[in-house]
Amino acid sequence: MDLPAPVGVEVRWQTWSRLVRPSRESLALTAWSRTCDDQAEDSCAGDRQDEASPAPRVVFWYAFGMAQLVTRVSEQLLAEVDALVNAGAVASRSDAVRTALSALVDRRRRDRIGTAIAEGYRRMPQTDREVDWADAATVGMIAEEPW
Template sequence: MAATKPSGTIWPVSRTQTLVQLNEDLLRQLDERAAKEGRSRSSLIRDAIDAYLFDEDKARIDREIVEGYERIPETDEEMESVEASAREAVEEEPW
C-alpha cells in the first residue's frame, strides 16, 4: 500500500518483513489463488490476516454486547416499546 502526498508523489508505506512457514499444500493453494486473482502472495496473506483480525474483533464485540444484555436485561417496558416501534415502521412501508 502506498501513501499519496497532495502533490501526487507516491511514498511507500513502511512494512516489516516476516518469515511464515507453510506446508506444501497450503503454499500451492495460496499460489493458485494469488495467480487467479492476479495478486502477490504477500497481498493475499495481508488481506487474509486483515479479514481474520476483523472477524475476531467483530466476534469479541458481539460477545460483549450479549454479556451486557445478560448483565442488564431489557425490561418488559423496553421490549414493548421496541415492538411498537417495529410495528409502526412496518406499517409506514408502502408495500
C-alpha cells in the first residue's frame, strides 16, 4: 500500500504539552548560543546580563515541529558552500540550504504570478483608450518633477 508523502508537520505547543509533559531531563536538551565570552569583546558591549552565566537560548522547541531534509551533494558543491560559510555569507551549511530553497521557492512563485498576469493581459488586452490614458498620466508626472 502506497502512502502519500507528508506535506508538512505542525506541532503546536498546546497540543504537545497535553500529550507529553516534558521532564527536566528533556528540557536540558537546549542549545546554547555563543556567548560574549566566545565573541570579540567589542561586539558584546552592553550584551552581558551576568558575567558569571551565559545566556541560554532554547532552540529545541523551535525546531521540534519542523521537517528535516537530508541530501547528498558533490565535494565541489560542499566546498563552495563551506566557502560561503567561511566568508560569512551564511551562518552555516543548513542556513545555506534554507536560503537557497527559499530563493528557489520564491522565484517559482514569482514566475507563476508573472505568467498569470501576462495570461490575463493576453485574454483581455488593454484598449487603446486605457493605454493612451496611462501614457498621458506618465508624461504628466514626469513633467511635474523638479529636474
